[in-house]
Amino acid sequence: MAKGFGSDPVTALQGDNDVYLDQLMRFLERINTGDYRAANGADAAIGTHVRHVLEHYETLLREADLPINYDRRTRDLAVEQCPQTAIASLQAVRAQLHDLADMASEQTLTVACSCATDGSERPTVVTSTLGRELMFLQSHTVHHLALIAVLARQRGMSVPTDFGVAPATLQYRASTAPPEGSCAR
Structure with missing residues (x-):
């Protein structure tokens, strides 16, 4: 959980998502x-x-009262082409994410997805909760930040070692780190 965020699940998940959005x-x-x-x-x-990461957040924020369908997201190519446009979009997403505080983490949401592998266009529709969708967005964001880190390093850019690293991985690393001052043999 992000430091300084409450124990309410939505508030905690907002904070946890914001940690990765701040990295971005x-x-x-x-x-x-x-x-x-x-x-x-x-x-x-x-x-x-x-662009892909931001559009997933925008979809949840826009469609929380509708069946949420991440496949129907609006693809804004300006976000993909211009970092300044992406920053403006990211700032808007972060502000709107904080507005979800009034919703309960158990609030029922409907999520639709094109999961069919038989070539049909039938959506699979399931029931979810705001808390579960915020968990999904965090995991999805971490995954794409990890890919961004690889691409950035391939271009010779410096990327922080914790950029795009999942909380469980950070916890594992901390639990297996040698004590300070110890020497490896």
Whole structure:
């Protein structure tokens, strides 16, 4: 759980999501447009991953009263091409995320997804909760930040060691770290 956030699940999950969105904000504030747009081989550009992450948050925020369908997200190519546009979008998402405090973590939501592998367009519809969707968004964001870190390092950029690292991995690393001052043999 993020430091300084309450024990209410929605508040805690908002804070936990915001930790990763803040990592992304700090990263975007120092990237140049060329590195942001550059595709490395077959991989998507950093900007593509940023757009994808932000659109998932925007979908939840926009469709919380409707069946949420992350496949129907609005693809804003300006966010993908311009880090400054992405920063503005990220600031809006972070502000709106804090507005969810009035919703209960157990509030029932309906989520639809194109999961069919048989070529049909039938959506799979399930019941979820706000808490579960915030957990999904955090996990999804961590996954894409990890990909962004790989792409950035391939371009010679410095990325913090905890950028895009899941909480469980950070906890594991902390539990297996040698005590300070000890020597490895």
